[in-house]
Amino acid sequence: MTDSTHSRRKKISLLPRGRCNIDLWLMTVPVVLFFLIFNYIPMAGMVIAFKDYNLGDGILHSAWAGMENFVRLFGSSDFPNVIRNTLTISLLRLSFGFFAPVILALMLNELRQQVYKRVIQTLSYLPYFFSWVILSGIFLMLFSGSGPANMFIKLLGAKPVAFLTNDVWFITVLIATGIWQSAGWGAVIYLAALSGINPVLYEAATIDGATRWQQMLTITLPCLAPTMVTLFILSLGGILTAGFDQIYNMYNPLVYNVSDIIDTYVLRRMMDLDMDLAAAAGMFKSVVGLILIVGANTLSKKLTQGEQSVW
Amino acid sequence: MNRNALIFTFVTICAVVLIVALIPTRPRTDINAPLPPSPVNWSIVQDDTNNTLTISWLGIPGYEAARPGSWIQQMLEERFNIRLDTIFMDLNAFAKRRPLILCGGQAPDVMWDGFPTSVRNNIENRFIMSVPYSVILQHAPTYVSLLNRYGKEAWLYSYYRGENFGLPTFIEGANRPRVGCWRKDWLDAVGITKVPDTVESMHEALRRFRYNDPDGNGKKDTYGWNPYIGHWSLAFSELFAAYDLLAFDFVERDGKITWGGILPECREALATLRRWYEEELLDPDFVVDSQQNQVTERKFQNGRAGYLFPLDFYTAYDTSDPASMSGILQALNPNAKIIPAPLLKNRDGQPRGQAWGGAAHVLQFGRQLEQQPEKVIRVLEMIEAITKDKTLYLESTSGREGLHWTKQAGAGIELLPPWNTDKQLRGAQMLAPGGFGCMFFYPAGLDYTYQTAYRDPAYLRFEDTFKKPEWGLSNPLGKSEVVPSAGRYLNDLRNFQMTVFVEMVIGKRPIASFDEYVTEWKQRGGAVLLQEANDMYETMQQIFNQVGAGETRND
Numbered sequence: 133m134t135d136s137t138h139s140r141r142k143k144i145s146l147l148p149r150g151r152c153n154i155d156l157w158l159m160t161v162p163v164v165l166f167f168l169i170f171n172y173i174p175m176a177g178m179v180i181a182f183k184d185y186n187l188g189d190g191i192l193h194s195a196w197a198g199m200e201n202f203v204r205l206f207g208s209s210d211f212p213n214v215i216r217n218t219l220t221i222s223l224l225r226l227s228f229g230f231f232a233p234v235i236l237a238l239m240l241n242e243l244r245q246q247v248y249k250r251v252i253q254t255l256s257y258l259p260y261f262f263s264w265v266i267l268s269g270i271f272l273m274l275f276s277g278s279g280p281a282n283m284f285i286k287l288l289g290a291k292p293v294a295f296l297t298n299d300v301w302f303i304t305v306l307i308a309t310g311i312w313q314s315a316g317w318g319a320v321i322y323l324a325a326l327s328g329i330n331p332v333l334y335e336a337a338t339i340d341g342a343t344r345w346q347q348m349l350t351i352t353l354p355c356l357a358p359t360m361v362t363l364f365i366l367s368l369g370g371i372l373t374a375g376f377d378q379i380y381n382m383y384n385p386l387v388y389n390v391s392d393i394i395d396t397y398v399l400r401r402m403m404d405l406d407m408d409l410a411a412a413a414g415m416f417k418s419v420v421g422l423i424l425i426v427g428a429n430t431l432s433k434k435l436t437q438g439e440q441s442v443w
Numbered sequence: 444m445n446r447n448a449l450i451f452t453f454v455t456i457c458a459v460v461l462i463v464a465l466i467p468t469r470p471r472t473d474i475n476a477p478l479p480p481s482p483v484n485w486s487i488v489q490d491d492t493n494n495t496l497t498i499s500w501l502g503i504p505g506y507e508a509a510r511p512g513s514w515i516q517q518m519l520e521e522r523f524n525i526r527l528d529t530i531f532m533d534l535n536a537f538a539k540r541r542p543l544i545l546c547g548g549q550a551p552d553v554m555w556d557g558f559p560t561s562v563r564n565n566i567e568n569r570f571i572m573s574v575p576y577s578v579i580l581q582h583a584p585t586y587v588s589l590l591n592r593y594g595k596e597a598w599l600y601s602y603y604r605g606e607n608f609g610l611p612t613f614i615e616g617a618n619r620p621r622v623g624c625w626r627k628d629w630l631d632a633v634g635i636t637k638v639p640d641t642v643e644s645m646h647e648a649l650r651r652f653r654y655n656d657p658d659g660n661g662k663k664d665t666y667g668w669n670p671y672i673g674h675w676s677l678a679f680s681e682l683f684a685a686y687d688l689l690a691f692d693f694v695e696r697d698g699k700i701t702w703g704g705i706l707p708e709c710r711e712a713l714a715t716l717r718r719w720y721e722e723e724l725l726d727p728d729f730v731v732d733s734q735q736n737q738v739t740e741r742k743f744q745n746g747r748a749g750y751l752f753p754l755d756f757y758t759a760y761d762t763s764d765p766a767s768m769s770g771i772l773q774a775l776n777p778n779a780k781i782i783p784a785p786l787l788k789n790r791d792g793q794p795r796g797q798a799w800g801g802a803a804h805v806l807q808f809g810r811q812l813e814q815q816p817e818k819v820i821r822v823l824e825m826i827e828a829i830t831k832d833k834t835l836y837l838e839s840t841s842g843r844e845g846l847h848w849t850k851q852a853g854a855g856i857e858l859l860p861p862w863n864t865d866k867q868l869r870g871a872q873m874l875a876p877g878g879f880g881c882m883f884f885y886p887a888g889l890d891y892t893y894q895t896a897y898r899d900p901a902y903l904r905f906e907d908t909f910k911k912p913e914w915g916l917s918n919p920l921g922k923s924e925v926v927p928s929a930g931r932y933l934n935d936l937r938n939f940q941m942t943v944f945v946e947m948v949i950g951k952r953p954i955a956s957f958d959e960y961v962t963e964w965k966q967r968g969g970a971v972l973l974q975e976a977n978d979m980y981e982t983m984q985q986i987f988n989q990v991g992a993g994e995t996r997n998d
Contacts, residue, residue, distance in 0.1 A: 187545060187570070273735075296730075383734075384733070384734050385730060386942065386946065386951070388938060400934055404930035406930065
């Protein structure tokens with residue numbers, strides 16, 4: 133091993149080097165503890181998915197059930213419908229919702245009046261801080277048969293639309309309101325990425341006679357691509373998380389067949405204290421998420437020759 | 444991640460799954476197998492009343508302001524030589540905090556529970572102990588006789604695999620059916636002098652509310668009815684009752700248990716609702732409105748609909764109370780008046796309405812009391828004493844006469860100052876005047892004949908005019924949740940049924956497809972529930988024989 137290799141290794145050593153770094157290490161302690169306590173230690177609870185879990189006996193003393201909980205889960209008559217609904221809603225969210233923050237960030241980036249830009253930016257990410265309990269109340273009122281949306285439609289002479297009780301319209305409202313709520317917040321990351329683009333590139337492009345549209349296509353978007361790829365890969369991990377709080381607060385008996393997702397299914401099982409089945413469903417979600425993240429990252433790495441990937 | 448790491452991860456996951464799959468497993472609990480014998484030899488258990496016993500007690504006090512050490516608690520402690528360690532919870536904490544307490548190995552000595560599935564979970568998870576029928580009969584015979592009279596089906600709530608787990612409770616008033624209300628000023632405006640009491644007269648009133656401009660504003664902006672379907676027990680239940688049905692519960696037909704929602708008369712009721720919807724008598728937003736908090740009530744208050752269900756407590760009609768439905772309506776519109784809706788009559792001309800039934804809840808005993816069974820006996824003796832001694836009953840629920848309350852001739856109990864005005868103070872002392880049922884330390888009702896002496900005469904008049912117990916339709920098993928597979932199928936089936944019924948009412952699914960729905964309902968687990976329900980019905984008779992409750996049909 134050469135000296136240069138030694139020095140490189142030394143530089144990336146995880147061990148603290150002298151007192152000067154103690155403060156930095158101390159700063160990491162809360163974060164490490166947070167992840168240990170709330171993310172890693174609870175992983176041991178996954179073992180419940182393989183047990184005939186009895187609350188009185190606890191995790192350790194409950195009898196093993198092997199794969200029985202998974203057999204029960206996949207054998208349930210509701211499960212195929214639940215998986216279909218979850219994937220449909222998630223893929224629609226991903227298809228339409230992924231690009232909305234990018235477009236919003238690009239539009240905000242083009243604004244030159246800083247005060248106006250900040251006001252718009254604040255207003256756009258404000259909905260993110262409202263709970264779906266409140267937002268669903270507003271949307272149910274807005275889109276009900278006698279609500280403002282239908283009053284407007286009637287004013288135009290058209291027939292009222294069953295926004296909340298028709299399967300297709302309900303999913304449309306679900307996706308659209310979800311995008312409205314989260315696009316502003318999602319744009320913050322892209323705005324941060326945009327601010328990191330070297331202005332020299334734009335100056336050079338301007339001198340070369342590029343229009344703003346051409347600058348966006350040839351400079352802005354390529355510079356945003358690594359961030360987009362990273363966020364896309366991470367969002368794939370949540371493909372089986374279709375937005376429980378929004379759906380739970382907005383659905384009704386007429387749209388159960390298209391809005392019953394894994395999380396609402398798990399909730400019903402949890403309410404019956406069927407913890408092992410709920411754990412099996414949760415583990416299934418996590419494993420699918422893990423496979424998708426690893427798969428997408430590998431694919432991205434391969435297609436870009438290792439330039440764009442999370443790790 | 445390189446190729447080798449990927450292969451390693453994949454192989455590791457496969458290996459773990461394979462190992463777990465091959466682990467020898469114990470078969471799941473057999474619901475028919477007898478339970479291991481109780482370690483308590485009840486025949487030799489003695490309770491020395493000179494010994495002070497400390498008893499932890501968990502329940503829902505019904506008052507946010509309830510505090511340990513209330514006057515009632517101290518009175519009971521002194522009288523029965525006990526120290527009560529109370530654990531108060533609201534409904535939210537009961538759902539979320541209680542499981543943590545139980546899992547943490549801190550099950551209280553006495554624990555109230557309102558749901559048969561929850562009781563069964565407590566049994567299966569070995570949190571609570573069994574108490575033989577003979578012990579309850581020996582130490583609380585008067586209480587048992589009242590339970591058998593008003594809510595004997597509750598014995599099923601504490602039954603599990605041949606044994607009894609806890610003391611079932613009853614509420615006399617829950618045998619009475621629920622009623623709705625009509626806008627009286629609207630009925631007058633559209634020329635209806637007799638308050639509707641049949642399906643036909645209800646239809647006519649709803650029709651005139653829609654088409655005869657009952658609010659006189661010159662616009663066709665009113666509906667007859669905005670049905671609330673947010674909970675299965677309230678969904679069109681007054682109309683189903685007119686067809687002698689509980690659509691979302693078990694019912695009895697010819698000595699057998701069946702499900703109300705699959706019977707031919709249910710199809711007839713749905714066809715009626717479909718016609719009413721087609722005629723625009725029902726608010727088309729009723730499905731969405733039912734998902735939101737109190738929107739149905741607000742629409743009634745704002746004059747969008749002229750009939751509301753349920754509104755079945757007499758104080759709702761008290762115009763002098765600004766917080767009552769009458770008070771709110773009059774504040775919005777001085778001409779508005781409401782009147783209780785008589786129950787709709789069935790084909791035989793008998794009024795019928797959905798009632799919960801008097802079978803209420805279960806008072807359970809923590810499994811740790813297997814080591815101190817004398818605590819169970821002390822609690823049973825206390826319950827028995829409260830049942831027998833009417834003065835003690837009143838003191839356990841409402842405080843002491845002269846100190847906390849007084850009673851004038853021809854009136855109910857009235858609290859004295861400062862309890863009558865200070866809600867916080869009243870809550871802290873857990874004084875519930877007139878609360879004849881479901882109190883914290885005595886979570887059961889009382890003989891109705893005794894109630895008449897102490898309750899508000901207005902309450903009694905209302906109950907006896909509109910809510911006679913003999914008009915109530917209730918589940919012959921008490922609650923459908925008593926069947927063993929309820930946890931697996933019941934919620935999903937009720938959701939499925941609700942979807943199908945609403946689709947039929949609004950015309951999204953034809954009424955003609957009712958038979959297909961019945962087939963699917965059975966395939967989705969309904970057939971299992973029906974079989975188990977009939978088995979439980981037979982079991983119930985065996986239990987009744989043991990506790991002296993007579994026949995399964997109410998006497």
